Amino acid sequence: MRFATWEAEGRVQAGVVEAAGLHALPDGRSILDLVRAGLPAALEAGAAALDRPAVPLESVRLLPPLTPPTVRDFVAFEEHVEGMVLPSGETVPPEWYQAPTFYFTNPYALIGAHDDVAVPPGSQRFDFELEVAVVVGRDGASLTPETAREHVFGYTIFNDWSARDLQFREMAVKLGPAKGKDSATTLGPWLVTADELEPYRDADGFLALDMRVSVNGEQLGQDLLSNMGWPFEELISYASRGTEVRAGDVLGSGTCGNGGCLAELWGRHGAAAPPPLRPGDVVEMTVEGLGTIRNRVVEGLDLPPVAPARPRSRARMRAS
Structure with missing residues (x-):
């Protein structure tokens, strides 16, 4: 089943997406409410929504499907x-192979599938990132990968917009990314x-x-999600290691x-091409299986x- 917010x-x-359009949930619940209720209950609520009139998809503005409590982004593609x-x-640092690395990004900066995206202040090297995100469906701590599969609610497309000039400057301080990623x-x-x-x-x-x-109709990248170094169950397990994940948390594949x-x-060509x-x-x-998002870049x-x-x-004491 496909759940959307609009x-x-x-x-x-919030409601269900199918061929005829969008069917609103009858009780005003959010998709985060459904996720926290668990997948069986969410599917039951979605089935009930299908009895309601359909709203044409082209008549609404799609919002991010849910408002997650946290957003982690991994770097899982070698x-x-x-x-x-x-x-x-x-070369790829040996530390990359040892464990799936991630950072926390800004849950307040989520935008919808067709919203405009503004260039971050001061950036001259704005970039996209093609990813898939998993949404956690149950609370849990220190999960095994096998148990983590039972905590998967679903998946969505994730575009981690990146100000590369800001990102590389702040990561030179051995911290981040921060402002290079949170717009x-x-x-x-x-x-x-x-x-x-x-x-x-x-x-x-x-x-x-x-x-x-693609950018302006020209395809620039293509891959299979199965080229990840770890499956999503491993990412959830690692995120919960010594701590917890909660229903609604979003984890990007990288x-x-x-x-x-x-x-x-740019790294492979040795130049900023494409620009x-x-x-x-x-x-x-x-x-495949998740749909299409399309965003236009605008002035920031x-x-x-x-x-x-x-x-x-170098003073170590207050002046007397």
């Missing part, structure tokens, strides 16, 4: 890491329940979904390889430059 005539609703480190002459993340177009994607699972337990991205972002192509995203560019991503805010640090003081 806005029409100033009213936000080919992406390889392309990113090529300009420095390095916008597209989530959508809807949340597809896990049972719908089981036919795509390969013999190794990965979801073999075709992933494609950028796929073979052109899943511009920075990887960074500019206002007016349209980025479209399609993932023109803010004053950030003040540099003051020269450090």
Whole structure:
């Protein structure tokens, strides 16, 4: 089943997506409410919504399917890491193979499947990232990968918009990414329940979904989700290691390889080609079984430059 959240005539609703359009839940619940109720209860509520009149999809603005309490983004594709480190002459760091690395990103910066996305203030190297996200369906702590599969509610497309110049500056301080990543993340177009994607699972337990991205109609990247270094169950298990994950948490796969972002192509070509995203560019991503998101880049805010640090003081005591 596919669950969506949308806005029409100033009213936000949640419900089920099918061929005829959108069917609102009868009781005003959100998709996060459904996720927290558990997959069986959510499917039952979705089936009841199908008895209600359909709203044409083209008549609404799709919002992110849910409002997650946290958003983690992993870096689970070896080919992406390889392309990113090529300009420095390095290879994939051995630490990448030891455990699935992630960072926390901004849950307040989520945008819908067809919303405009603004260039972050001060950035000249704006980029996209083609990813898939898993949505956790049950609370849990220190989960095994086997148990983690029971905690999967569903999947959605995840575009981690990235200001590469800001990102690389702040990561040189051995921290981050932060402002290079927190301006916008597209989530959508809807949340597809896990049972719908089981036919795509390969013999190794990965979801073999075709992933494609184009800019202004020109395809720049294509990969299979099954090229991840770890399946989603391993990512959930690692995220919960020594702590907990909760229903509604979103975990991104990280950028796929073979052109899943511009920075990887820059690393392989040795130059900024294709060029960074500019206002007016349209980025479209399609993932098999999950749908299509399409966002237009627009001008961002023109803010004053950030003040540099003051020269450090060596004083150890207050002046008397």
